Structures are given as C-alpha cells and as structure tokens.
Amino acid sequence: MKLHKEGKGTLISVIIAIIVISAVSYYFLQNWALLIIVPLLVLYGFILWFFRNPERDIKDQVENVIAPVDGKVVMIKEVEDHEFIKGKCLQISIFMSPLNVHVCRYPVTGEVIYKKYHPGKFLVAWHEKSSELNERTSVAVKTKTNHQVLFRQIAGYVARRIVFYPEIGDAAKAGHEFGFIKFGSRMDVFLPLDIEVKCKIGDITTGGIDVIAKLPQA
Template sequence: MKLHKESKGTIVVASVAFAVVAFLAIYFLQVWSLLILIPLLVVYGLIFWFFRVPNREILDHKEQVIAPVDGKVVMIKEVMENEFLKEKAIQVSIFMSPLNVHICRFPVSGKVIYKKYHPGKYLVAWHEKSSTENERTTMAVESLTHHKVVFRQIAGYVARRIVFYCNEGDTAKAGHEYGFIKFGSRMDVFLPLDTEILCKIGDKTKGGIDVIARMKE
C-alpha cells in the first residue's frame, strides 16, 4: 500500500508511542498486556489506512466538475460567496470522515487565479458556519469553460492541519491532487448558478473519479 508524503511525521510519532506503550504493557502486565496491545494495534493500523493513496485513473475533463475528495455530500444550496466571487453561487459540500482518503483534488481544469489561507475556529466540519469561521483555505480556478470556480478546504473539530501545494498561475487539472487535510474535514465547491448539478445530498463521492456537476460552455 502506498502512503501519502504527509504521513511521515505522524507515523514516526505513532510508531515511537506504540513501541513505548507496548514495552511498558508487556513488562508490567505480561499476559494482560493484550488488553491494551490489541486495541492499540487497531488504532496504529488505522493511521496507516488514513494516509493511503489509492491507485486511480484520472481522465481529462472540460465541462465536468469532479468530486474533489472522497466523502459524503452534505449540502447543496444557493449561497452568497463573499470572499472571491462576490455573487451568488451553488455550494456543494462534501464531508470527509477519518476513514476516507483525505487527498484534495482540483474539481475543474483551468488556471489557479486565487488562493488564501484563513486561520479560524474548529467547529465540527458539518456545521454550516464552519465554511466561514473555521481554519480554511480558499482557492479559485478559471475553468476551461471560462467560469470562475471557488473551492475551500475546511478543517474540522479533529483536523488541525491543512496542506496545499499549488500557487496562483499554476495549471489546474481536474481530479489531480493539490492538497491534503489530516483527520476529518470538509470541502466546499462554489459553482455558477446555471451549473447542472449531478449529485444529491447523501451521495458518496470518490475523489478524482465521480462527476458531481457539469458547466455550460
């Protein structure tokens, strides 16, 4: 199983902690140490599972809006996007549990025209106000269909680190990685009002693969 590059520090700390606790449990508890070691081993394995990098065939897209993350669609509504667009848009929000792949991908192809990091609170990621009050990064891409699409990584109650690798002027390719969020979070995508939405609330998405909307040329 391939692991994401963001796993290195976490896995080193987890490995040292596991080794220390395992040694102490075996030394002091002997046979009873299994009561501690078995659940600890499960948690240790879940850390590796969290940082997995799935092998996915990413296709080229022009009009399609691709799911930027693995997760569950929790919101589809018309909102006012005040940070960059300064106009109404359709917001599609996808919630990621700690068991989902947490690679963040471009939802559309085009050119990166805006990025900004915002420090903030750590409300639970499905809270509606987390989009504007939590720690977050906002990105915007001018798509190949000449639309401005905004998308936002949002840290949740558990997630405390957002990573993004692109800069303004970079080429965005739908479905390809641009960042990572650690341990549970949310992604919001803001689309033009005339966008054809192809997902519904409750849908499970696979980042880089599933088409969630289609924009008009």
C-alpha cells in the first residue's frame, strides 16, 4: 500500500508514543497491558490506512471537470463568489469523511492563476457557511477552454491541517494531486453557470476519475 508523504511525521510520532505507552503499561500491568496495547495498535492501523495514496489511472482531460476528492456530493447550488470570480457561479461541494482517501486533486486542466490561504474557524465541514468561515485554501485555474475555475480545500471540525502545493504559473492537470487534508473535510468547486453538471447530490465520487461536470466549449 502506497502512503502519502504527509503521513510520515504523524506516523512516526504515533508509533513512538505507542512504544512508550506500551512499555510503561507492560512494566506496571504485565499481561493486562494488552488491554491498552491492542487498541493502540488498532488506532495505528487506522491512521496508517488513512494516509493511503492509491494509484489511479488518470486520463488527460480538457473539457471535463473531475472530482477533486473521494467523498459524497452534498451541494450543487448557484452562489455568488466575492473572493475571485466576483459574481454568480455554480458551487459543487464534496464532503470527505475520515474514511475517505484525502488526497486533493486538480478538478480541471490549465494554469494556476490564483492561490490564497485563509485562517478561520472549524465548523463541521458540511455546514454551508464553512466555505466562507472555516480555515481554507483557494486556488483558481484558467482552463484550456478559457474559463476560470475556483476550488477550495475546507478544514472541518476534525481536520486541522490543510496542505496545498500550487504556485501561480504552475501547470494544472485534472486528476493530478495538488494537496492533502488531514482527517475529514470538504472541497468546493466553483464553475461557470452554463456548465453541464454530470453529478447529483448524494453521488459518491472517486477523486481523479469521476466526471462531475463538463465545461462549455470556448
């Protein structure tokens, strides 16, 4: 199983803590220490599994908007973005539970033209206002179809660390990794109103694979 690089520090810290706690527990409790050690090993197994980074067969995309993460579509709604688009657009939101793969991928192909980190609150990620109030990152790409697409990583109640790698001027390739969110969160994608939506609320998405919308031709 391939692990994501963002898990290295967490996994090392956790295994050291487990070794110390296990040693102390065995010293004082002998065989009864298994009641502590076994749950700790199960927890470590979950953390190890959380940081999995499965190989995906990523296709070249031009007009298609690809699901940026594994999760569940929880919102498809016309909204007004005041940060970058400065007008009305269509928001598609995908919620990630702690059980999902948390690799974040570009939804479209083009060039990175905007990036910003926003400190904020830690409302539950499915809360509608989390897109505006929570800690988040914003990235915009000018697509090869000459559209501007904005997308956000949003921290949730459990997720407390967002990592994103893009720099302005970078080439963005739909389905390819641009960041990671630790332990449950949400991603929002903001698209032109005349987009052709290819998903519905409740759909389960596979990041980098599933098509959630199609951009109008330039």
